[in-house]
Amino acid sequence: MSGRHGIAKSRWLPAYVVVYLAFLYLPILLLPIFSFNNAAATTFPLAGFTLKWYASLWTNTVMLEAARNSLFVGICVATLSTGLGICAARALTRYRFRGREAANGLLMAPLFLPEIIVAVSLLMIILQIGMELSLATVILGQTVFCLPYAMSVLTSGFEGFDRSLEEASLDLGETAFGTFRRVTLPVVAPAIVSSLLVSFTISLDEFILAFFLSGTEPTLPVYIWGQLRFAAKLPSVLALGSIMIALSIILLTTAEIIRRRAERRIQGA
Numbered sequence: 001m002s003g004r005h006g007i008a009k010s011r012w013l014p015a016y017v018v019v020y021l022a023f024l025y026l027p028i029l030l031l032p033i034f035s036f037n038n039a040a041a042t043t044f045p046l047a048g049f050t051l052k053w054y055a056s057l058w059t060n061t062v063m064l065e066a067a068r069n070s071l072f073v074g075i076c077v078a079t080l081s082t083g084l085g086i087c088a089a090r091a092l093t094r095y096r097f098r099g100r101e102a103a104n105g106l107l108m109a110p111l112f113l114p115e116i117i118v119a120v121s122l123l124m125i126i127l128q129i130g131m132e133l134s135l136a137t138v139i140l141g142q143t144v145f146c147l148p149y150a151m152s153v154l155t156s157g158f159e160g161f162d163r164s165l166e167e168a169s170l171d172l173g174e175t176a177f178g179t180f181r182r183v184t185l186p187v188v189a190p191a192i193v194s195s196l197l198v199s200f201t202i203s204l205d206e207f208i209l210a211f212f213l214s215g216t217e218p219t220l221p222v223y224i225w226g227q228l229r230f231a232a233k234l235p236s237v238l239a240l241g242s243i244m245i246a247l248s249i250i251l252l253t254t255a256e257i258i259r260r261r262a263e264r265r266i267q268g269a
Contacts, residue, residue, distance in 0.1 A: 028245065035238040053239040063240065066223035070204055073135055073219060077142045078200040084143070085150030085195055090184075092151075093158040111148045118145065119212040126213065133215030141209040146202050150195040153255075157191025190258045197255035201248050220244065 038048035057063055092104055110118055122141045131137060165187070169179040185192070207221035214222055224240060227233045 031238050031245065032242040035235065035242045037235065053235040054243075056236055057240060057243075060236070063220075063223060063236075066218050066220045069135055069214075069217055070220040073138050073142065073210075074200045074203040076139045077146055077203040078196045080139070080143045081146040081150040081199045082154070082192060082195045084147055085154045086188075086192065088147075089151050089154035089158050093155060094163075107151060108148045110145050115145070115208045119209045122209070123212045133213055135214070135217050137213040137215070138210050138217075138219065141213045142203045142206055145206065145209055146199040149202055150199050153195040153198055154188070154191050157188040157194075190261065194255040194258050197251045197258075201251040201255075205244065205248055 033046075035053055036049050036051070037046045038050040038052075039046075088107055092100060119141065122137075122144070126133070126137050126140075165183050169183045170176070174182065205221065206219075207225065210219045210222050211225065218226070220240070224237055227237045
């Protein structure tokens with residue numbers, strides 16, 4: 001009986017997965033569909049095919065400025081979170097010290113805390129120390145938020161690293177820094193590239209921290225939020241959202257391909 005019950009469950013599982021994925025992704029797929037609609041209304045049937053909403057983005061100076069802000073913030077956040085993640089991942093995977101588990105838990109805490117709580121807390125700290133809200137505060141806040149994601153990618157890279165390579169380099173007379181630069185970094189380079197891409201993607205799409213900390217310099221998600229109040233601008237927002245979705249998918253897919261290739265190379269070695 002238990003075997004038959006298990007077979008019945010397995011038959012329902014594919015249907016459940018299909019319904020679950022449809023619930024998650026069908027609303028997202030509607031964005032690019034309506035972004036090509038010739039009418040401002042987001043209803044079926046479509047009025048016709050057009051690219052004018054995409055063309056209008058290149059003449060929108062406010063949107064282009066927000067895009068430049070997001071690009072600058074994303075590059076800075078990816079660089080900072082990956083740099084800090086390299087140090088933290090190396091320490092946690094190479095050494096055993098008192099408070100190691102507690103340190104790891106604190107570093108990973110932003111993954112489990114509600115993002116709005118993190119945003120409000122950072123806002124209170126920034127205002128208390130007298131900093132003005134700007135792109136710099138957005139970079140600081142998003143670095144805290146992206147660091148756990150960078151560490152997750154980098155930790156797997158450092159855990160698969162053969163320490164005997166470092167020991168051989170040190171035995172041959174290389175310094176500790178030279179060994180890290182010439183031996184360790186090239187081996188974990190795929191994990192570093194994946195961390196950069198993942199952190200940049202998360203920063204590009206992040207809204208809550210940017211909304212609380214950006215001040216008068218909005219990023220793209222904050223700009224999109226402001227435009228949703230105007231029905232006439234909704235098609236342009238859909239076009240911009242479709243571009244951001246496509247860019248996020250490309251970056252995350254690239255990061256995953258790099259990570260899997262590095263994992264296969266390490267396992268083969």
